[in-house]
Amino acid sequence: MAAQLSPDEKLHLITRNLQEVLGEDRLRQVLQEREVRVYWGTATTGKPHVAYFVPMSKIADFLKAGCEVTVLFADLHAFLDNMKAPWELLELRTKYYQEIIKAMLESIGVPLEKLKFVKGTEYQLSREYTLDVYRMSSMMTEHDAKKAGAEVVKQVEHPLLSGLLYPGLQALDEEYLKADAQFGGIDQRKIFTLAEKYLPYLGYAKRAHLMNPMIPGLTGTKMSSSEEESKIDLLDSKEDLKKKLKKAFCEPGNIQNNGILAFVKYVLFPLRGGFSIKRDAKWGGDKVYTVFEEVEKDFAEELIHPGDLKASVEEALNALMEPIRKKFQTDELRKLTNSAYPPTNTKGAGKGAKAGGDDEELAPSKLDIRVGKIVSVEKHPDADSLYLEKIDVGEAEPRTVVSGLVAYISQEELQDRMVLVLCNLKPQKMRGIESQAMLLCASIEGEPRRVEPLDPPEGSTPGDRAFVKGYEAGKPDERLNPKKKVWEKLQVDLKISEECVAQWKDNLLMTKLGQITCKTLKGGNIS
Structure with missing residues (x-):
């Protein structure tokens, strides 16, 4: 098929559905002479999930366009990224990635014989590559390395030196895989621009960069291997x-x-x-x-x-x-899966204990939940299903909140109502208007879905703080880090009891005046 396509048609296939392309003119020039060589790398850390079908579908586009495609299993990168893949599990996880990604490609009809599969450690431990790592480290500033990895490398309070090496190694991969273009998510943009800056310093060519959008997960945030509620595992x-x-x-x-x-x-x-x-x-x-x-x-x-x-x-x-x-129902692949991702024993983990894996301790005290009063409510100008509310949460000015409550409660019922508001989420635009907090509601799924705002205790005033009993100590984060999915992880255990009382893991959600409740939704979720 690719031989029958013009260079412009090939370029269209290569670039369609991408969020951004850097160096499109370079791709156009290559296509006038030969087929484009593209590489896509994936660090062998958490289990791939269904969002991996997004890069798989682009790999199918690349092959239709006649590209020579290399899939890199970046095992060394996985270890350097704050040891997301422990050294003793590195080889097993790489094997798992090879098998699961080949299975994904087969499921969408991509011929494997047209692809080249490479492990990072097959060439990244060579004398030449190692010398180039040292050469690049003598030119690259700490600021540039840290900035490049900010969206990709796990951010911790005391970062390891390995996280600073990661972006430079990914840049060098373009040269050692002889690629014309590197393909990845938009979250890797800073690494791509770092490669464009520093590869010429080493005498190597600047490559083109193809960036996919990051598709939201099931919770409305980025789909993440480390966040169970946000993703669908391929198995x-x-x-x-x-x-x-x-x-x-x-x-x-x-x-x-x-x-x-x-x-x-x-x-x-x-x-x-x-x-x-x-x-x-x-x-x-x-x-x-x-x-x-x-x-x-x-x-x-x-x-x-x-x-x-x-x-x-x-x-x-x-x-x-x-x-x-x-x-993956074969004994061999079942054994591989269990060996590469051994189950974590969380029994006996009490308050203050980690839930397992490399997750940091999560406590509900991180949430800034306050009593609020809805001082005005109107329909969103561009979305019939959304309200725009101004909510007084005890600050100098009310906060703007966008909520999808139109189908469940009238404007009159919301006006002047006392509610509970989560105030330290990162603001998000919803149909063009920034929502500065989240109105917390009880809900029960079904046909129809039922939703009710939570009720603070009688006599509450705007700005009163809510807390989980037993977790009164601790200060809320100024802003919840969306990468760590703090809200999403804590929200899973926020429920309504059979007595219509709000709880987190059977601990009461309350203010200084008493329990937080809802009117009728026994056993509901809180979101």
Whole structure:
């Protein structure tokens, strides 16, 4: 197919659905002479999840465009990144990545014989490469190295020197793999610009860089291997897949930070050329879409129900995952999986204990939850399903909060109501307006979904602090680090008791005046 394409057609395939391309002119020049050599690297750390289908679908595009594609299993990088892969597990995790990624590529019909698979340690321990690492370290500033790795290398209070080496090694990979372009996520942009700056200092050519968007996970934030609630593992059962999709963030009409829609756009459309919504005839029956923008438009206008979208994506995902599940049912691959990712024993972990792995201690005292009073509420000008609320949380000015409560509670009921507000999330734009906090609600999934704002104790005033009983000590973070998914991890254990009382792991959520409650949603979740 690629031989029949013009250079412009090949360039279109190479660059479609990317968030950014650096050096497109260099790619255009190469295509006038020969096929482009692209490399994609993945550090062999946590288990790959379904978001990996996004780079897999781009690898399929590269091959259709005639590119020579190298897949790098960056085992040494995995160790350097704050030892996310312990040395004793490094080889096992690399083998797991090789098997799972080959299975993914086979499931979407990518011929493996057209790909080159390389392990980083096959060449990164050579005399020549090591000398280049020393040469680069004599030119690169600590500031540049730290800045380059900020979005990729795990950030800790006392960083290891290895994290500063990581970006330089990734830059050198472009030369040693003889690539014309490196492909990765937009979170690697600073490493890519570091490569463009420093490779010429060593006498090596500047490469092009192709960047995928980071698709949201199930909680509305970046899908992460380290955050169980945000991702679907490639080996999840059909039952687990259904359960996770059912809980996934997918507000009616809200197309922002919607991981379900993002998967349709960046995986299903490139691979299948379209998408089918399966639904009952009384709701319009099945509908086939050939343009993603029409799916997005219909969802924004609430012509597609979140339940129908999730069910249709579930069916498509099962079709992609079933060949991978079957391959990993063999004794050999089951043993490999358990050896590369041994289960963590968390029994007996009391207060103050780590939950296992390399996660830092998480305590609910990190959350800045306050009593607020809604002083005004109106419809979002660009989204019928969203309210804009001004909420007094005890500060000089009320905070602007965007919430998806239109379907559940009227403006009149919200006006002047006392509520609970999470105040230290990173502000996020929702349909063009920045939301500066999150209004906390109880909810129960089902048809229909039921949602109620939490109620502070009688006599509360704006700015009163909420806390979990037994965790009164500790100061809330000024702003929760979105990379560490503090809220997402703590939120999993926030529930409503059978007495309609808010709790975290069976500990009361309260203010100095008493318990925080909701009116009717026994056993609900808090989000």
